[in-house]
Amino acid sequence: MQKELAAYKSERDKVVRNRTSDPPAFQMALPVNDRGYMPYVTADQQKLMDRITDSYLGRPEHEMAKMWEELRANGLTPEQLVRTADYFINLDGEIVSRAVATGGQRSTQHGSTAWTASSV
Template identity: 85%
Template sequence: MQRELDAYKRQRDKVVQSRTSDPPAFQMALPVNDRGYMPYVTADQQKLIDRITDSYLGRPEHEMEKMWAELRANGLTPEQLVRTATYFINLDGEVVTRAVATGSQRPAQNGSTVWTASSV
């Protein structure tokens, strides 16, 4: 699931970087619950979000209401994603089930900790 989304994001980055004009950036903020989890957006959902939002690039600002209506009709607003997500992700990239993210199930305890480092 994560590999599919990562592959799509790499492909999408190439498309965005190859654009000749600088369209306004569009970012959708996803709510984070009190446990630090936000809904996990699948590759298929991200593709649909990008297709819809890209179709509104260059349009007048007042047409953004139509974009949100189209996102809503496809179940892709932040509130809808929270209600329907099967998986959730935290800021560390940990993907968990809805039960774990909402606290109705405790996460499995691991016997070790993996540390990763990256240069900035």
């Protein structure tokens, strides 16, 4: 899982560096539970998230609500990722199962928020 995501991020970085303009950064907050884990975003989820957010580049700011609707429809909002993630990651990069990350609870308790940035 980690190798697939790292390979995608490496390719994605090349695409972003080769852009002729500097688009604004898109930020998404991923909730961190009381055990210090946030949902692990898979390579497939990240690819879809980037495809959606890239499609809104250069659009007027008022269209960002549509972007969030599309992310929501694809299960990619922070709340949806928390509910559906099979794996979680902590700030040290340790990936664990949902049971370990949540102490066996199906839904996580939100302790704080970790911010991730993705250039779009």
